[in-house]
Amino acid sequence: MCLVGCSSPKRPRTVGAGPINCSIESCPAKRNFVIVFGDAGQGDHNAGRMFEIAARTHEREVRSNTFPGVPRFNSTDGLVVTHISDVLGLIAQLRVANVVYLAYFGHSGPTRGGPGALFIGETAAAGSNLTIRGNSQGAPATDIPATLFRSDGQVRLFGCRGGFGTDPIARQMADQLRIPVYAYTDSGGSLFTTDATLGHSGRGVTQADIKFKFPSSINNSTNVWLVPINGTPNFQRFGK
Amino acid sequence: MKYGALICGTIRVWVVVCLSWALLFPSCVADPSGMGTDGQSTVADAEVNRIVNNINLIAGLSVKRGEPQWDEHAALIVNLGAPAAPHLIDRITDTSPSKVGESFQYMIGDVALALLYDIYEPEAWPFPDEPHKIPEKYGDFRDYVDFINSDGAREQLQASWRRYINDPYTNDPRRDRSQVPGGF
Numbered sequence: 155m156c157l158v159g160c161s162s163p164k165r166p167r168t169v170g171a172g173p174i175n176c177s178i179e180s181c182p183a184k185r186n187f188v189i190v191f192g193d194a195g196q197g198d199h200n201a202g203r204m205f206e207i208a209a210r211t212h213e214r215e216v217r218s219n220t221f222p223g224v225p226r227f228n229s230t231d232g233l234v235v236t237h238i239s240d241v242l243g244l245i246a247q248l249r250v251a252n253v254v255y256l257a258y259f260g261h262s263g264p265t266r267g268g269p270g271a272l273f274i275g276e277t278a279a280a281g282s283n284l285t286i287r288g289n290s291q292g293a294p295a296t297d298i299p300a301t302l303f304r305s306d307g308q309v310r311l312f313g314c315r316g317g318f319g320t321d322p323i324a325r326q327m328a329d330q331l332r333i334p335v336y337a338y339t340d341s342g343g344s345l346f347t348t349d350a351t352l353g354h355s356g357r358g359v360t361q362a363d364i365k366f367k368f369p370s371s372i373n374n375s376t377n378v379w380l381v382p383i384n385g386t387p388n389f390q391r392f393g394k
Numbered sequence: 395m396k397y398g399a400l401i402c403g404t405i406r407v408w409v410v411v412c413l414s415w416a417l418l419f420p421s422c423v424a425d426p427s428g429m430g431t432d433g434q435s436t437v438a439d440a441e442v443n444r445i446v447n448n449i450n451l452i453a454g455l456s457v458k459r460g461e462p463q464w465d466e467h468a469a470l471i472v473n474l475g476a477p478a479a480p481h482l483i484d485r486i487t488d489t490s491p492s493k494v495g496e497s498f499q500y501m502i503g504d505v506a507l508a509l510l511y512d513i514y515e516p517e518a519w520p521f522p523d524e525p526h527k528i529p530e531k532y533g534d535f536r537d538y539v540d541f542i543n544s545d546g547a548r549e550q551l552q553a554s555w556r557r558y559i560n561d562p563y564t565n566d567p568r569r570d571r572s573q574v575p576g577g578f
Contacts, residue, residue, distance in 0.1 A: 194534065197519045198508060199457045199496060202534025263454070266462035266469060273458040283458075314457060314496065343454060343496030364499050370531050383495035 192260025353379025
């Protein structure tokens with residue numbers, strides 16, 4: 155419903171499978187930015203607090219509009235950074251609705267003989283992976299209601315091989331949500347870096363980056379980026 | 395109806411053929427343990443060694459415990475099961491670079507260790523046979539990197555794994571994994 159200063163009447167939101175098109179439908183002024191980070195992982199794949207620290211870095215860059223390609227953050231917008239361990243946790247965060255940006259920091263990659271996945275949880279619990287694979291651990295991207303997103307929104311996956319392989323998770327999410335999903339197409343795993351140029355895909359990874367030793371004192375205020383460990387970080391757009 | 399009967403008939407024939415094959419050649423039927431019905435490896439040791447030697451071709455490892463390896467070379471090695479273990483344990487001390495990079499540069503020995511974990515799934519890490527803990531400074535993969543680059547670390551792990559696979563308890567499929575000390 156349009157009350158004041160509207161050039162054309164807007165239709166109320168109706169139930170549908172796609173994201174909200176705010177050019178023809180009524181949308182709240184407050185848009186929502188959601189940044190989530192998954193479980194740390196186990197053994198040699200234990201990222202400890204690095205996913206959270208990278209997510210906090212991203213939060214600062216989103217708020218200051220300094221990360222290339224992310225929707226512009228306005229003072230009236232909402233932003234949440236939180237930990238999730240399964241797909242239900244992700245959907246719970248998206249329930250704020252009118253989501254213009256979702257960023258995921260965590261484990262991801264291809265599965266054996268099957269589609270790519272977000273390995274949100276580190277255990278074998280039901281729904282701990284986002285993937286169309288179809289076993290009890292995997293919940294498909296179709297479980298995420300596209301109606302929680304705005305049609306001018308986007309998703310950005312910060313994790314290993316989110317756009318790599320024959321049926322990457324970025325493609326599955328783009329097909330379901332009908333908004334652009336950006337993910338690394340590099341074949342290698344992930345690397346954490348304190349270099350902003352590398353973090354913004356401004357150069358390739360060197361041996362010095364791989365051998366760099368983080369001080370044990372890093373915390374939530376330390377700027378850390380997550381990039382692929384090989385080559386120049388390549389964020390590819392999937393979907394429209 | 396005619397096509398339905400034809401399809402059912404074809405399926406019946408294939409079921410009979412497959413069952414006959416399994417009865418005649420039981421050792422050829424897929425066996426996740428890598429062991430035949432007589433407890434012997436279904437693949438000759440030279441062939442096992444050849445497959446394990448492709449460890450340097452592995453491009454990446456599955457990042458979640460329990461997830462099947464997506465890289466074909468890694469999957470082939472894990473599918474060998476227990477017969478691959480002695481060869482993998484031999485490689486733990488191999489410090490030549492692998493193609494794998496997951497937060498840090500994996501050496502061949504690190505890949506071998508990861509595959510051993512996939513085969514045996516011990517609760518304790520990185521020592522499978524004791525509640526030994528590596529020094530915890532960071533609380534993440536950097537602790538492993540520091541440890542594995544310290545003097546004698548790979549040899550310690552190698553000895554631990556040799557004890558572990560030779561322990562009858564390890565190879566008892568009925569064992570209760572929750573009784574293994576330590577943990578992630």
